[in-house]
Amino acid sequence: MTSAEQTRPRSLYPELDEGTLMRFFEALVSGDTGRLAPSRAAEIDQARELVAPVRVKVPGADVGAGSVELDGVLWKQRTGAEQCPGIVMPSPWTGLGWLVYVVQATRFALAGYNVLTYTTRGFGASGGEVEVAGEPDVKDASRALDYLIEQAGATRVGFLGDSYGSGISQLAAAQDERIDAVVALSTWGDLGEAFYENTTRHVAAVQTLLGAAQQAGARLSESTQRVFGDVLSNQNIEATLKWAAERSPLTYVERINRREVPVYFAHAWHETLFPTNQTLRMFHALTGPKRINLSIGDHSSPEMTGMVGLPNRIWEDAHRWLNHHLKDVENGIGDEDQVISQIMWNKTLESRPTWDAVTGRTERLYLTAAPAGEDDGALIDKPGSAWSTVIQTSADTPATVADAIITTGYAEMAGNPKTYPTGDISHADAGVWTSTPMAVAARLRGIPRLHLTYTPSAGQSTFIAHLFDVAADGSAHIITHAPFTSLDADPGQPVTADVELQATGYDIPAGHRLMLVLDGTDPFYGDANPPRATLTIASSQDDPSYLDIPLS
Known part of the structure; x- marks a missing residue:
């Protein structure tokens, strides 16, 4: 089974048991509550009146x-x-x-x-x-x-x-x-952003919807099949976005x-x-x-x-x-x-009182070159000297969105979020920047924003930004992430990316560090990188790369 297939559940409602729900309804209609728990039976008796x-x-x-x-x-x-x-x-x-x-x-x-x-x-x-x-x-x-x-x-x-x-x-x-x-x-x-976030195809989401519909025996219209197929095959983007806009409450x-x-x-x-x-x-x-x-x-x-x-x-x-x-x-x-x-x-x-009040202040952390003797770049409060780093885009890394759609969320709810081995992230395949340990707990509230410049080796390129909370032993939990795709750049010419990571409400304990990881492949997304492509991520004194962290 491929990593992309592992992200797809057979149902969007794995915790619901059809038999249990149907017994509730049958008892509601018939009044026979013999197979139900006493509290549920009492509820049905009251409803029937x-x-x-x-x-x-x-x-x-x-x-x-x-x-x-x-x-x-x-x-x-x-x-x-x-x-x-x-x-x-x-x-x-x-x-x-x-x-x-x-x-x-x-x-x-x-x-x-x-x-x-x-x-x-x-x-x-x-x-x-x-x-x-x-x-x-x-x-x-x-x-x-x-x-x-x-x-x-x-x-x-x-x-x-x-x-x-x-x-x-x-x-x-x-x-x-x-x-x-x-x-x-x-x-x-x-719905257009749900399918194409920052121009990046949400292939795992569409595959999940298709798989759940198939499992349910749903009958998809010809236009639905065509649009879903276009997202997966990377065709007819403008037509899909028009189709999505007609179905978007916004x-x-x-x-x-x-x-x-x-x-x-x-x-x-x-x-x-x-x-x-x-x-x-x-x-x-x-x-x-x-x-x-x-x-x-x-x-x-x-x-x-x-x-x-x-x-x-x-x-x-x-x-x-x-x-x-x-x-x-x-x-x-x-x-x-x-x-x-x-x-x-x-x-x-x-x-x-409002969403605007969720974030109290913003702290800017600059992406800098790796300090002497270190593999990771740094996230610090002042811009450093100019630097650049090259990553390959064809290989996946341990920095992924989740193990699986929905089921990873259930583990999070149970207090068992996915643990990421940050030491296994290849620096040839990812750019990594890490802060110093937090002197006090950091309360992230709102939408982190990333600004950076990179030069793709090809006309089309994708990167996925992952933000992690890293413990002293190097193990990490994901805070948030976002993809970014450029489809019309000139190879060898710089691209400026301003990316809103997904909103978060996250407490980073004292002693933990923030880690930003950029790589070119994630099973949740359809990347635009051709084989053997590279991204040269850079920062200059005139236009430094930075991460804005929203704090309460």
């Missing part, structure tokens, strides 16, 4: 040969349904479809909502083909809202989605003025702002499918009520325990958000800070 969940077929949008039916479940209040608020929940990128939400939908119903969950087109028992939050999916969302209102009624309506369903929920709110609030978990704002943010729709986001620091910065750009662009919860982990993993009914602060906030904005419950969330951050690795929760 208030709501009558039923499997439904939701008429979807008319596309091509005709309309499709969407497989769903409707939780309708037994009394006074028309005077209740409603929630629509489009499913994630999984064959489990609406079943992913069965526990949380029941809890919303217990709180007095009419709830409709549905499986998005092309997945599971729903008709149609997967359009990746295209126009048919957005029209499906409005049709689902039509159905909820016709069958149960709704005074106000919220949309809630995880992953794929979160993007559809934002896009629906931009198009349908009946939607009063949104919860978007593990979401995207700019494209339509002014429509959301016009009505000041309240939006709640949840995201993981080490998100490998939809990088954090592009979601933060969407968050920053919103002018209405907003909130973002940033957590240790990877795609959908921080909210996973809530999907099976265990205590989960992200889902608790989602309930508070919708209760406040759909039911006028004065629970305090409207007066709380906009940003909640879970800090790596102590799991402390911090809040700030």
Whole structure:
């Protein structure tokens, strides 16, 4: 198995057991709770007194040969349904479809909502083909809202989605003025940036989506297959970015702002499918009520325990958000800070009034030549003399984003982040710069920024910047990273790179060092480097290379 194949899980929801979730739903319908734990049985008994969940077929949008039916479940209040608020929940990128939400939908119903969950087109028992939050999916969302209102009624309506369903929920709110609030978990704002970060192809992300769709038996439309294939084969970039823009909530943010729709986001620091910065750009662009919860982990993993009914602060906030904005419950969330951050690795929760307030100050560290007798360059607070170093780009190094999409995030959540052997990094294949040991703990909060000049030996080039926290024994944990690609440089001519690394909330203990590693290959990305290419990384007195570190 290649390193790229190792990064691809078969499912985006490895912790969810279909049988367990289906037993919950069957007991909810039949009342037979004999195979459930007492606490779960009591919850179902209480729910059955208030709501009558039923499997439904939701008429979807008319596309091509005709309309499709969407497989769903409707939780309708037994009394006074028309005077209740409603929630629509489009499913994630999984064959489990609406079943992913069965526990949380029941809890919303217990709180007095009419709830409709549905499986998005092309997945599971729903008709149609997967359009990746295209126009048919957005029209499906409005049709689902039509159905909820016709069958149960709704005074106000919220949309809630995880992953794929979160993007559809934002896009629906931009198009349908009946939607009063949104919860978007593990979401995207700019799909183009998720596929091409700094012009670098996210091949592992696209391979993961394809593999999960295949495992789910999803039916991808011809255009979806073509775009995914183009990303993997490095073709038709402009057409792909146009396709992605049509599916990006950021494209339509002014429509959301016009009505000041309240939006709640949840995201993981080490998100490998939809990088954090592009979601933060969407968050920053919103002018209405907003909130973002940033957590240790990877795609959908921080909210996973809530999907099976265990205590989960992200889902608790989602309930508070919708209760406040759909039911006028004065629970305090409207007066709380906009940003909640879970800090790596102590799991402390911090809040700030805005994203701009997350970073208190910035410290500039200059990349300098290796001191006498040292292999690594230095990161220091003053620029040094001019220097240059040459790296080969064809070989991978131990400096990688993660061992695997999603599963590495679960290990991080469990307190076991990947340990990197920095001593094994070849200086022929990577540039390495290290700070002196921290006299006191450093609290990194925000987006690190890298400025450097390099000269590629070829017209196209890629490097990946990794920022590590290195202990005294040389072992390291990754703080953040970002790729950079230049596609139109002249061979032998300098390229200036200004790179935003992915946002972070990280505490570096006293005695540890920062380490910046630049190499040309990572299994998560499709690099543009031709065989045997080199990058000459340099710094001059007129234009020194530096790393800006955001601190609290």
